[in-house]
Structure formats: C-alpha cells, structure tokens
Amino acid sequence: MPEAAELVTHLLNGLVLGLLYAVVALGFMLILGTMEVINFSHGVLFALGGYFSLSLAPHVGWWAALVLAPLLVGAIGLVLELGVRRTYGRDPLFGLLFTFGAALALEEVIRIVWGARGYTVSAPAFVAGPFHLGFLFYSKYRVLVAVLAVALLGLVWWFLERTPYGAIIKAGAHDGEMVRALGIDLTRMRSLVFGLGTAMAGVAGVIAAPMWSLKPTVGADAVMPAFIVVVIGGIGSFWGAVLGGLMVGLVSGLSNLVVPRGSILVMYLLMTAVLLWRPRGLLGQKSILEL
Amino acid sequence: MNRWVPLPMLGLFLLAAALPSVLWMGGYTYLGTEVMIWAIFALGYNLLLGYTGLPAFGHGAFFGMAGYFLGATQKWLTGGLWLPLAAGVLGTMLCGGLVGLFVARRRGIYFSLLTIAFGVMFWFLVFVLDAWTGGEDGLTGIQRLSVTVPGAGGLALRDNVTFYYFVYAFFVASTIVLWRIVNSPFGQVIRAIKQSETRARALGYDTPRYKWAVFTLSCGFAGLAGGLYTLARYGAFAEPMSLQQSGNVVLMCLIGGGFASFYGPVLGVVVFLVLRDVLSTLTDHWMLLYGLLFMGIILFLPEGILGLIQRARRPTRFHDTQAAEAARTGDTPSGEAPGPAPRGGG
Amino acid sequence: MDTTGMDSTRGRRTGKLTRRQVLTGAAAFGAGVGFIGPWRRAGAQAKKPILIGLTCDATGTFADSGQADRRGMILAIEEANARGGVLGRSIEPRWEDTETDASVAVRKAQRLIERDRIDYMIGALSSGVAAPLSELAQRHGIIYFNSNSSADTVTNEKCQRVNFVWDANNWMFANALGPLVAKTLGTRWFILTHDYVWGKNQTAATRESAKKVGAQEVGELLIPQGTRDFSSQLLRIRSAKPQVVMANVAGIEQTALREQAYEFGADKDAAWVFPQQDFPDLVPLGPKKAFGYFCTTWHYTLNEPGAREFTDSFRKRWAGAPIPVPDNVSCNGYLATRELLRAIERAGTTRNHEVIKALEGHVIKDTFRKYPSTIRPWDHLVGQMIYLARTKRESEMKERWDMIEMVADVAPELASPPQSASKCKMQSVAETPVYGG
C-alpha cells in the first residue's frame, strides 16, 4: 500500500539526510570548538568536493575520486588556515568574516572553472538504480551514502575518543596554555583540525553530489543545516551533532511528506523549539562562548 | 563636544546636502540615495557591533523584512506613505525584539551563530509566504507617494532628487539620534558591556536586558533604512535578506573603521558601494575580487580606514593598546571582543 | 564550460565603454564632482549611437539561457550596424548580468537607465525578473522587450504599455498541448507543479486545457524549489498509474527530475510531458535522459524560409559558444531585437510613443517558422505558433545539437489566448512618459 511505502521512503531519506548533515556539522564543529572560528567557507568547500569528484571520477573512477577530492579540499582548507591563523585571539568576528570572504571568492572560482549552470551527477554505475523491496523501491546509492556516512562518523569518534588530539579538542583547545602544558604544538594541531574539518566537508560534498546535483551555491544547502545541527546538538558534543543531524534530517524528511514547501523552514522551527527548552542545545555543556 | 551636532558631522551633512547639485547627472543621485540609506543601516548596526561588541551576522534579514511590512501596509492596509514607513520600523523592531530574547544571553561567535540561523530563517520565510511577499518575484508596485511637508507643501517623491532629500532628512535625524545614544548613559553602559560584560554585571547592570535593548534598537534603524530602500526601488525583494547582504553591512562597518569611530560606518558605506559599482562593471567575476578584498581587509586593515588614521595619529598609544590586549586575551573569556569600542567623540 | 566568457572579445569591448564612464563617474562621485561623464557624452552629440540595454542572466538558474538570449540580440545588432545602423545611427549594446534575481536586475537596470542613459531595454528569462523590470521601464517610458519569459501574468495582470512579450506563455503551451496529448498519449494526467509563480501559472493553464479536452487529473505534487531528491514523488506517480505526467518543472530541478526518473526507470511508467522546454536545459542531459514530449517555439533544424540563413550566420558568429547553434531562446532574442530596430525605422524616430505605435498590431512575416506572428495591441503578447516536439534517438541525430524532432504544430490563432480572456489593463500611450527622440 503506497502510503506506508511513502512514509518509509521519507523516513529513509530523512535518515540518510540526517547522517549527511551530521558529517558536515561535525567537520564544522571541530573547527568551531577548536579555533572558535565559524567556518563560513564550509559550504563552498562542500561544493568543491562535489565539483572535484565531478571532474575526477571520469578519469580515476568514483572510489579514487571519493578519496582524492576530499584531500584536495583539505589542502585548500590548510591554505585557508594560514589566513585564519592571523585572527586567533582577536575578535572572533574576524575569523568568521575571513572565511566568509573566502566563501564568496571560492564560489566565484567555481563559476569561473565550471560555469554558473548546474550539473546533475549520476551515481556510480555499481549502485545505479533502485532496490525493489516488494511494495517500495529505494535508491541503492542512498544506502551507500548512509554506510559511508556512518563509517566516517565512526572514524571521527575514534579520533576524538582514542587519540590525544581528541582529548585536547574535547577539553576545549581554545585554552592555548593548557594545550602547550600537555606538550602539543598548538599551531600544528590547529592546522590539522582545520584540514580535517574541511576534508570532511569535501567527503560530504562528494557523496551528496549525485543526490543534490551541483550548482555554485549548493554549499548553502548543506552548511545552513549544519549550523542548525550544531545549535540544536550543542557546541562541542559529538553525540550532540549526530543526534541533531538525525533530528534535522528526519524532521525535514518527514515534513516533505506533509508540507513540501515548508520542509526547510521546519528545521528552523525545530531549532527555535530546542533553544526555548534548552538554550545550550540538547547536549551542549556551558560553553566559554557564552556568558 | 557639541551636544547636538559636532563639527565633523556638520561637514558630513553639508557635503551630503551639496552632492545632488554637483552630481546633476541622474545616475549618481540614485547611488547617493543608496549610500545614505545604507549609512542609516550601518550606523544603527554599529551600535551592536562596534559599541556593544555583539557580532550579529543576520542583520540583513531585518533590513529586508521592513520592505515587506511597508509594502503590505501600503498595498492592503492603510495606503499612504507615513503609516507604511512606521509599520516597517515597528514590525522590524518587533521581530528583532523576539529574536533578541533568544540571543541576548549569548555573545561572541555563539551569538553570531544564532543570529545567522534566525536571519536565514526569515529569508526562507519570505519564500514560504510568497502569497504575501511575492516570493522570488518580490513585492513590486510599491509607490513613492507625494508627501505634504508643512511649509514646503507637497513633494513628489517620484523625482529622484526630491527623494534624495527625503532620505537625507532621515539620514540627518538618525545620525543625530544615534550620536545622542552613544554619548548617553545607555551608550556608556553598552560600551562597558563590550569591554567586560562580567564587570558590568558586577556593577549591577542587567546586561542581557541592555543587549536585548541594543539589538531591538539597531533593528529599528535597520527597519527605517530597509523601508527607505524599498521606496527607492519601488519594491521589496528577498535579496537584501540574504546572508551575503548581512555580511556586507558588517564589512561596511569594518572597512570604514566602525570599531574605531562613530563615522566609520558612513565612510565604509561610501567606499563599499562605490567599489561595488566599479568592480561589477570591471569584470563579470567581480565577486572574486570582492571576496579577496574581504579577506584582505580582515588580514591587513582590521581597524578599518579611520582606525588606521587614528593609529597613525598616536602610534605609541596604539602600541600600548596592543600590549594591553595581548595581556588581556589571556585572562578574559574569549567571547569578548578586544579592540577599543569607538569613542563617543569620534 | 564558462558560459559568460564565451564571447569575451565582444563582451569586453562593449563592456569597456561603460567601464570608462562609470570609472570616471565613480571616481568623480568619490571626489564629489560628477560632470565629467555627461560632458564626454555631450561632446559626442553629433551621431550619438542608439543604446540598447541587454538585461541577460549570466548567473543563477537561467545562466545558460540568458547567454543564449544575449547571443541572439548581439547578432541582430551587429547585422543592423553592418547595414549602416538605424536612422543613420549605429546601435550599441550595454549588457548587465541580471543574475536571475529580481532585486539585482532592478539595481542594474536602474544603472543602465539613469547612468548609461540607454534608449531601449531587452531581455528576460525569469518572470520574477521580467515583472519588476517592466514596471521600472514603464515609469521611465522606456520600451522594454521581454524576450524569453513565459509567465501569463506579464501579459495579463502585470502588463505594461512599454512592455512587449516575445515568448509564448503558459496558457499557450498548455493549450497547444492539451488536445494532442489527450489524443495521442492519454487522458489520465498526473501534474507536477514547480512551487513558484511560473509553475503555478503553468498548472493552472494545464488544468484549464485538461477540462477542455476532458482529461482527468489523477494527482498533483508540489515540487519545492531546490528539490534535489525526487524518489518519493516518483513513487507517488508510480502508484497513481497515470498515462501522462505533466511536469510543470523548470531549470535545474527539471534536469535533476529527468536524471532520477531515468535512474529509477520511471520514464517508462508514463508518457512524460514538459509543457515548456528551453533547449539549453536539454543539452546537459543528452539524448538518453532527455526523454519525453514538450513544447517549443523553434529549433535550428526547422526547414522553414530564412531558418537556414539565420542558422548559418549564427553559427559563424558564435562558433565558440557552449551552444553554437540558435535555439528557441536565442531565436527569440534575435527576432525581438530585429523587430525593435525595424519598428524604429518605420516610426522614423526613436521617440517611444511613435515606436510603440509602430509595434502594436504589426505582423512579423519572416519568423523562420511556418506561420507569421502578430504583436497583439491589447496585451502586447506576440501571438505565434507552437511546436509539439520530442527528443530524437541518438541514431537519428546528425550532431550533438540535433536533439529535437517536431511532431506537430499549432497555428497562432489556435495557440494564442483569445482577447476576451485577457486580464490586461494597460496605461494609455498618453499616460506613458515621453522618452527618447
């Protein structure tokens, strides 16, 4: 019976979307939590990931592109960090504005290189087409996306929980003193985190491209939900980001069924509701970013 | 300090008054009008950014929404000019006040993050409510009706030069009012909050209430500017509400030196708009130049033009400032914005 | 891949002139003295060229189409200049990228009018841009040709005396399709509505014609702008078992929809009809994924008088362009510009009132298609014929651009909405401010 099938499809879509958001949001939050920089270029880097894979995949194959594109994006991230570096310890607004400028510039670069028009990206051949599960059929590719996203989240979790860097990032690496006390090169760590965070945006961009198609502004579709996910989940909380991502994904997925046009707005309503109930987000501890 | 109009401001007013007669060829009157409109917006916004140290990043939303309040009132409620204009200001302040309730307890980038989110929320709202806003078509057909000014009689605002002076009047009034505000006790408090919110609290100031008030206030000026902008273009559109426009007003305050001087934003607006005008005719890809410019300013000109001039005027003191800040960043909560609040005295 | 750089040499040259003036102007503004600009103009009084503002997108949803549009206009202008201009004056284009954004468009048009002092204005893809531009033009009395936006509103509620609309509109496409679709494809229709003005108009028109031809609507789905994921919609369609899917979806969404429908095999579920199809949106898909039937007003493969010659000169001029052949978009751009210049010749002056009179009711014979078109005086819509088309199979294609095969055509009088249905209340010529001359 179609209604049920539709509901299931929307649930699955929401789930996939949510995992994707979680990946973007985590990359974003790593940078936010460590450098106190709102990385505005996160979205355009996400887009770049997609565009790189668009150009690479035909030559090196999809899997290779999945690895190479994020590396390229991460590299760009490292370059950006050289500039962002100069804003540390100053008004946090400067970091935000710097990456904002970078976002505008990079978006224009996309226009110059790939043109202003949109591209649709077809899924890799081995996952083309749908699964047929009796009453419903579901895109194989989306399943792959979910799997990849989960794997990536696992990787980040391992990084945060099982490596000294993770310990510091969680401890709130904004306190340079403490990091140095632990005998870790702050500068190195910061660029590492920035590279990592942006690379994650790149990966997300690659795997999102076949679902969302590519246009120079596609980044905004990814980064704004990420912002919301972070606000909902609470800054500095891994599970907060995952939880927030899933919530936002599912809510917008399901609202697609009820109020298609409102689906984007719904996530903002969700955010407002959460803020009313828990000003610091679901799992956010009292953060140094507030009074 | 003259309590009403200090000298530099008087100069500013005179220059602005003279412009149309020098720029008698049409094209620039419109640019001049836009400059004054954005100046009102930027000056009001700087109350938040430069004086209270609250990096709001969704303010374009308020600038833009005013147009819809104005348009809706003129088309479907009262018609006329003054009531719609007032509706623009009040409606915007109302929305600002509501958002303020959420953000007033925040600061630093967490404050930015929330303001971004709410800004984008309003942006999407425009497209969802396209029955009222006209969606991406914009709310067009808004009229610049003639106004009867006691003494001057009826003024036909359709004429660009007349409209220029109509905006000019608001520009002068807003500037004076803002000048009073930043030098008032309230102004003292918000500048104190920027320097150390904890201390201000310890002195018995209910800082969230003050932050809420500044936020709402600056939204009021955004509303006024937005209303005039709508009249200038005979229509309200979503584009001014986009994140990029929100970024633009921040940049305007920064280029000019909003952190350093009361007049920073005005200078910033002039530089920005003229630059945009030139860049966008220079190349199809002006956004690239524009983005790079943005980055460059952050890296090399963080205190803006006037800030640079002040630095040049008293290098030694600036040196101390640096030292003091370096010392401070160690022990202050990082949410706080180093960098001096602009002096009332400009 | 760069859509804007394609005609760099030309674009730059026309660009430069504006640039210098604006530079001096802007510098002047900075310094507080602005009379250098106008003085330079005054000097060139003798044979002042006729300035035509081209408002064409190079950014946003309609970037590709906008540039196709512009190529047509530039060609028409160059041909006119080659013949020695109009009324002995040369024609000079001034292009601004309207970025598929109403607000940006208004700002830039404002600049074209007030600073560059253009005499006429041509160009629009999105009805969202066209409407405010025509209002702006009406306020100044500048004649504005809406070359390629096909929303009904711009010739009805939002019509203006100075505004002339060159593309066929929602009503015409839906109306032309109705009978043919019902006869050849089936009467169980499923409607997809792109959730913005154009889409809603198109669906309204589709329903109207469905009533006429006795087709039954088995379902409708709203497609929000920015939708990238159509899996659930495709599912709905499949379960509704329609014979025809009326996909009132445009731009990148249309492309994405086709991609996914193809991937899910939904293109086999029913006959897909895309009432309005701009060729540039078809190109990136390639013949396989560009399935379905659609309406169009022209394609370069048409074997009608003048089409060959026009195509040849276009290919010569735009060999380097992303789409080096003329299509329905660039053809509209060309015809609109050509007819404007001819109207000025007929009027013998550039004054707007006379030119408007010369345009209204004029019959255009050489339209490169089967039937002539008429500029309807009561709503300024160009009444014209419409082709029902499908994409060719790869085997039938002579070259990459040869994708479209016309399967039927509808004569103008059948295709165009009757005067009785018009909701247009236009200002009189007298009410329109005098401009130019």
Add this chain to the structure above:
Amino acid sequence: MSAPATPAPVLETRGLRRAFGGHVVLSDVSLTFAPNRLSAIIGPNGAGKTTCFNLLTGFLAPDAGQILFEGRDITALPPDRRARLGICRSFQVLNLFDDYTVLENVRVAVPAMRRRGFDLWTPAGAVSEAEDRAAAIIRRVGLAGREHVAARFMSYGQRRLLEIGVALAGEPAVLLMDEPTSGLGSRPMETLRELVQRLAEGLTIVVIEHDMSFVLSLSHHVVVLHRGTVIAEGPPAAIRDHAEVREAYLGTLRYTRTA
C-alpha cells in the same frame, strides 16, 4: 557553626556546597560577616576562596546551602541584583574597562548613573550627581589628577586602586575584595593598606588575602579555608597560633615553592 553574639550579620552563608564535575570545592561552609568589620578569608591555593566569593556575588550558584543578606535569602538572585543590593566586589584578576578613562570607569559604576542606565538622550557627562560622586571616589582612592587617563595606560598599582575605586563607587553595604594586594610592590602596598584601613572604619569588608602581615594587621575577624571547609575562624591573634592553620600553610608554602 559559630554564631557570634555581635549585632545581626550583614552577610551570612549557611552550609554552602559547590562542586565542579566530581571535584568538591566547597562543602558546608557557613560564615557570618558582622557589620563594620573587616573579615579576611585566608587559605592555601585551591582552598575555594574565590569560589566562595563567586557564590556570594552570584556568579556561581551553590549546589546546596543558602546565602542571606541582611537576613534576607538572596541565594537565587543574579549577580546584578545582588550588586544593586550593595554587595560590591573587586576582582583578583584586574577587570576594568580598559578603554575608559579613570573617570568613566568609576562614573559608570555609580548607582546614580545605573538608575539612568536606559536614558538614551542625556549626555552621560551631564549626569552631575554621578560626576561628583565619581570625582569624590577618585580622590578617596588617591587617583586625583589621573581622571582622564585611559585605564589601560596606567601602572599596575594604580589599576589596583582603580579596581577598588570602581567597587567602592557602587555604594557598597558590604565590600568583597579578592586579593587586593596581589602582585603589588611595597610602596603601592602601603597606599593600599592605608586605603583599606580608612575604608574599614564604617564599612563591612570581606577580603581574600595571601599576605599574612596584611591580614593580621588589618582584619578584625579571620576565616581559614582549607580544601573547601572552614578549619578555623576567630580574631587574628587566635588564628596566628592555630595548629591546623600552621599545618595547612606550611603545606601550601612547600607546595607553592615546588610549583
């Protein structure tokens, strides 16, 4: 719990408890501060002195216990409300408005100015009662003549004095000073000692101090905190030769040396 027979206390705490994460910083701290007396809170680093201040001034909320001001429970009040009641504090880490001149720093702290806080129109300089009061305070802390120097350009010693001046401007009913002497050379130390001495006549003062001579010479009442509990309190003389205190202090001294 010591309940002195002396007049009703201005400020009083009952069984205060506060922990950060698992780590208990204060447990069952009950203190009473009698009017017009200078009480000192001493104890080794990490004893919980500053936390205690933050609880008293409302910058932290206790996990358990109450705080009473003039007999009224203020445990739930936010910092600004308490300040308006007259609980004024100075900070250990200097916390001044660095861009403000001495005058502006003090003036903005004056209640007369605070009451005008939402006045958007009158020039701040024209609020004469605040102006006069500020001038008086500045003279009182011995910064006369420096009124128009920006705080950030003053010497550390003078910034210390200003810190206290700002606290005083709030017309305190009780003045809490967190290590006023920390980092001071011997001369500014003297100025400060005299200042505090003068203040102590007719003002309830609570001071956190490390400098024993300062404490013992000035205070009427001494509280010794150690590992978050009160291990001793009483007149300076009694404290001087209190065994536990010795222990605690020698402990710390050793600790501070090695650290």
